[in-house]
Amino acid sequence: MSSPQWLVERRSAAVQTDEFAMPSSEEEVWRYSRVADVDLSQWAIVSDRSEGVPAEAAALLDSLGHLAGTVVVRNGAVVVSRLDEALVAKGVYVGSLVDGPDAQNSLGVVADGGPDVFGRLNDAHFLDGVLVHVPAGVTVEAPIAIIDWIDIDGSAVYPRLVVRVGADADVRVLDWHGSADIAALVSPLVELDVDRAGRLSYGNVQMRGPRVWQIASQVSRVLNDGTLTSSHAGLGCDYGRMRTDCELIGRGATGNLSAVYFGTGSQTLDFRTFQHHAAPDTNSNLLFKGAVGGQSRSIYTGLIRVEKDARGTNAFQTNRNLKLSDTAWAESVPNLEIETNDVKCSHASTVGPVDEEQVFYLESRGVPTEIAERLIVAGFFDEVLEEFPVAAAVPLIAAAIDERLDAGVNS
Amino acid sequence: MGELRIQGLKAEVAGRQILNGVDLVVKSGEVHAVMGPNGAGKSTLSHVLMGKPGYTVTGGSVTIDGVDLLSLPTYERAKAGLFLAMQYPVEVPGVSLEELLTEALSAQGRDASVVHATVAAEAERIGLATRLLDRPVNVDLSGGEKKRNETMQLAVLRPKFAILDELDSGLDVDALRACSRRVEAATTEFDLGVLAITHYSRLLEELKPDVVHVLAQGRIVAAGGPELADELERTGYAEWVEEETPATAAADPFADPFADPFA
Numbered sequence: 001m002s003s004p005q006w007l008v009e010r011r012s013a014a015v016q017t018d019e020f021a022m023p024s025s026e027e028e029v030w031r032y033s034r035v036a037d038v039d040l041s042q043w044a045i046v047s048d049r050s051e052g053v054p055a056e057a058a059a060l061l062d063s064l065g066h067l068a069g070t071v072v073v074r075n076g077a078v079v080v081s082r083l084d085e086a087l088v089a090k091g092v093y094v095g096s097l098v099d100g101p102d103a104q105n106s107l108g109v110v111a112d113g114g115p116d117v118f119g120r121l122n123d124a125h126f127l128d129g130v131l132v133h134v135p136a137g138v139t140v141e142a143p144i145a146i147i148d149w150i151d152i153d154g155s156a157v158y159p160r161l162v163v164r165v166g167a168d169a170d171v172r173v174l175d176w177h178g179s180a181d182i183a184a185l186v187s188p189l190v191e192l193d194v195d196r197a198g199r200l201s202y203g204n205v206q207m208r209g210p211r212v213w214q215i216a217s218q219v220s221r222v223l224n225d226g227t228l229t230s231s232h233a234g235l236g237c238d239y240g241r242m243r244t245d246c247e248l249i250g251r252g253a254t255g256n257l258s259a260v261y262f263g264t265g266s267q268t269l270d271f272r273t274f275q276h277h278a279a280p281d282t283n284s285n286l287l288f289k290g291a292v293g294g295q296s297r298s299i300y301t302g303l304i305r306v307e308k309d310a311r312g313t314n315a316f317q318t319n320r321n322l323k324l325s326d327t328a329w330a331e332s333v334p335n336l337e338i339e340t341n342d343v344k345c346s347h348a349s350t351v352g353p354v355d356e357e358q359v360f361y362l363e364s365r366g367v368p369t370e371i372a373e374r375l376i377v378a379g380f381f382d383e384v385l386e387e388f389p390v391a392a393a394v395p396l397i398a399a400a401i402d403e404r405l406d407a408g409v410n411s
Numbered sequence: 412m413g414e415l416r417i418q419g420l421k422a423e424v425a426g427r428q429i430l431n432g433v434d435l436v437v438k439s440g441e442v443h444a445v446m447g448p449n450g451a452g453k454s455t456l457s458h459v460l461m462g463k464p465g466y467t468v469t470g471g472s473v474t475i476d477g478v479d480l481l482s483l484p485t486y487e488r489a490k491a492g493l494f495l496a497m498q499y500p501v502e503v504p505g506v507s508l509e510e511l512l513t514e515a516l517s518a519q520g521r522d523a524s525v526v527h528a529t530v531a532a533e534a535e536r537i538g539l540a541t542r543l544l545d546r547p548v549n550v551d552l553s554g555g556e557k558k559r560n561e562t563m564q565l566a567v568l569r570p571k572f573a574i575l576d577e578l579d580s581g582l583d584v585d586a587l588r589a590c591s592r593r594v595e596a597a598t599t600e601f602d603l604g605v606l607a608i609t610h611y612s613r614l615l616e617e618l619k620p621d622v623v624h625v626l627a628q629g630r631i632v633a634a635g636g637p638e639l640a641d642e643l644e645r646t647g648y649a650e651w652v653e654e655e656t657p658a659t660a661a662a663d664p665f666a667d668p669f670a671d672p673f674a
Binding site for chain 2: 355356357358360361362363364365366367368369371372375376378379380381382383
């Protein structure tokens, strides 16, 4: 499989125009990050296409119940893709980007070059992108699942996903990030494009192995009356970062952004969010809930930006953090930039231990302290998990959370 | 017959002495009311008995059938047979009632397979709507629903002794009647001993006290039969509150014929 000429040119342009200088952690968006420890020369960019579906990916797909379509990506290469025949007939596409409809215009449709150097690296080095395309008016009932799997030690991998949802179309997508127990540098770039009155529910589970460094970007664009619901579960990686840029550019557009994250050991989980209201009557609702145990760290910084024209905007941002051990650390920095008066806007952020009153209440009924804390921590995530776009993934996320609690997080 | 025995209990909060030597004995099947003015130490007493963080016991003992409670963590006190119906039941998002009761019974080595059926039966008995049972514990419940929920849990857990901390606050007459009747029934059904802490006598219309104690300035200053509650309703606590001067800490000035023997 060779790349089309337009893609070859695009890639080489990306390489030539950039020296890929690493950002400084002096910059606000990289504060507290571990970007200073990234040495690109340490990682080998994957250029050979891997083949075959890894057993773990196959098992995962089996556990997800009925899926309308599936794609398995291994070390950046699409190794298999499938879509229900009835949907193929309706013009839905799920598979390798270059083979998809309107491929050249789809790539970079929302995030040409990405928001930072890692986005540009992705532009230059992604192997096969994945495209999910749902034409106007089509509803895809069952979810579409993408398993992005990495199993080459020492590799630099640049997964690319573009989801385009046409006017009044409706689809749910699960994007699962997993890996073998290898060391790798992974920099996914996800573009979510929601046309007028379209509805996209996108669930992203980050469960890479404990030695993986991932620096991800998700950029979305929502047109008039469209709704994007994006939910993230951040559990894996040594350093796991996700930047979320949600652009509400059409009147009445809605962006619901949520995340759960749970750090243990010496993990760092790093989240940057941007809710950008560029049109009137737009709504955004953000809820990020995390727990940190062991010596792990989490960072949340978020900005709500409301442009002058964005009258009638509702924008909410909530970040709650449970600190489960004395040595864990969570930073939470919410920000607002509002250029108009006609808005409803709020932000809230908390960092604290498990609520003592709640523990006492459960204990007073006879529940041992440790179990009481477990119930409360597991329950803390429910609010987000109940709304996770692909319900079949929730037991898997809950099990991973339980595993962390079983392993002990208080010290 | 079981016995909850509180002897010379002293406790402080943030360095300030609140309980100054509380003496009280509740036997199985008995209902004891502890009444007193605001600030007398009523809620402190209930919290200290259950082991709530933030209180320091500085003297005395509390036992159930000879088992020392004060050395036990809260959940072990529950296992020993103590239950606290809280004045302000805490909302616990993400934890269901059934999860809570299942864990509570399992931890005590009791059969938790009956929780679902027992909860359904007890909820119906106390008038707690079935739809509320699926909510996370106490979340979005009204004041009355929370108190019914507390009482319902008491009935499911069947402790030996229950402390009712202002069970009559923040609920309507119907809920008050349902809760107090359920507790009254428990005193015969499973021989529950009750320590009902309250400011008003209205709780005691359905829940008949065997003994009424007056708690003021951190100790039991008087005790009597049900008629004492009626008297307090008429006269208030002025008599006890007036004594709130530095001099009173010295000795118990009340030569009351109903005085608690440990006072």
